[in-house]
Amino acid sequence: MKPIALITGASGGIGAALAYVLAADHYNLVLVARREDKLKEIAEDLKHRFETHCWVVPQDLNEPNAAQKIYDQLVEKDVHVNVLINNAGLGLRGKFTDQAWENDHQMLQVNMIALTQLTKVFVNDMLEQKERNATEEVRLPYKVMNISSLAAFQPGPNMAVYFATKAFVLSFSEAIAEELKHSGIHITTVCPGVTRTDFLENAQLATPPQGRYTDWVTQSAEEVAQEAYDALRQNKRVHITGGVVNNLSATAASVVPHKYLNPLTGWLIDNIGGGKDIW
Numbered sequence: 477m478k479p480i481a482l483i484t485g486a487s488g489g490i491g492a493a494l495a496y497v498l499a500a501d502h503y504n505l506v507l508v509a510r511r512e513d514k515l516k517e518i519a520e521d522l523k524h525r526f527e528t529h530c531w532v533v534p535q536d537l538n539e540p541n542a543a544q545k546i547y548d549q550l551v552e553k554d555v556h557v558n559v560l561i562n563n564a565g566l567g568l569r570g571k572f573t574d575q576a577w578e579n580d581h582q583m584l585q586v587n588m589i590a591l592t593q594l595t596k597v598f599v600n601d602m603l604e605q606k607e608r609n610a611t612e613e614v615r616l617p618y619k620v621m622n623i624s625s626l627a628a629f630q631p632g633p634n635m636a637v638y639f640a641t642k643a644f645v646l647s648f649s650e651a652i653a654e655e656l657k658h659s660g661i662h663i664t665t666v667c668p669g670v671t672r673t674d675f676l677e678n679a680q681l682a683t684p685p686q687g688r689y690t691d692w693v694t695q696s697a698e699e700v701a702q703e704a705y706d707a708l709r710q711n712k713r714v715h716i717t718g719g720v721v722n723n724l725s726a727t728a729a730s731v732v733p734h735k736y737l738n739p740l741t742g743w744l745i746d747n748i749g750g751g752k753d754i755w
């Protein structure tokens with residue numbers, strides 16, 4: 477029996493790359509995002525390559541109660557998720573006072589509220605599954621991967637709401653990992669650095685094609701997905717992708733006084749977004 481993983485934001489970028497990594501490791505998948513055509517394309521390809529069974533669930537996570545709607549649809553089909561991957565997310569560069577409230581609200585809703593509600597309904601279901609299947613011989617994994625960001629480790633002037641949402645994801649996930657440590661359900665938080673996906677253009681952090689980012693400070697979606705999956709398999713609590721540069725950046729954020737760090741971060745975000753060749 478193949479375990480089932482649900483991936484949000486599976487229509488592109490890191491989420492789509494994760495779908496391929498998990499399919500290759502014998503998972504069946506629930507693919508969630510707004511673009512149904514993209515999800516169906518990926519599902520068809522995964523079926524062809526890995527004989528993966530995919531349930532395509534088109535859902536806007538910006539809608540209130542989106543997580544419960546997804547859960548109810550799956551329960552109706554008697555689909556129970558073993559691994560939840562909260563990957564969908566969006567960011568937007570710009571001064572807080574210049575941003576439309578609708579954009580801030582969407583970031584809060586998708587990056588935090590939908591992620592939190594998905595975690596609640598699916599972790600509770602995992603606890604019930606574990607009880608129901610306690611006597612079964614085949615042991616299925618029960619895990620959650622929450623995608624945060626390097627942005628979680630410091631405030632982000634000129635991208636204040638996005639950075640704060642990612643700090644929330646890290647704090648929330650670490651806390652429930654501790655609460656659940658004797659339950660057999662593992663929570664892994666993954667913090668990618670700059671990753672070459674549509675996120676950069678959508679967040680106005682890059683001008684096409686993916687601005688002036690050079691490879692040494694960035695990763696591909698496939699690299700991030702493989703590292704994230706390895707961390708999940710090892711039940712790591714927190715994993716910063718991208719090796720030494722990103723780990724140094726996270727460490728620096730915890731030791732450099734914020735009165736120095738904040739202006740530097742604000743300047744970097746402002747200038748990256750302007751597409752200037754600063755790397």
Ligand SMILES: NC(=O)c1ccc[n+]([C@@H]2O[C@H](COP(=O)([O-])OP(=O)(O)OC[C@H]3O[C@@H](n4cnc5c(N)ncnc54)[C@H](OP(=O)(O)O)[C@@H]3O)[C@@H](O)[C@H]2O)c1
Binds near residue numbers: 511564566
């Ligand atoms: N790229 C980076 O530099 C970077 C760095 C650190 C962390 N991250 C995090 O990594 C995660 C994945 O980002 P990515 O780089 O792969 O970005 P991406 O290529 O833009 O993909 C974002 C995914 O989220 C989905 N999504 C966005 N809004 C949604 C909504 N309202 N409802 C449902 N799905 C929605 C999109 O699907 P639809 O458009 O089809 O709905 C898409 O599949 C995000 O949480 C992001 O914050 C990215």
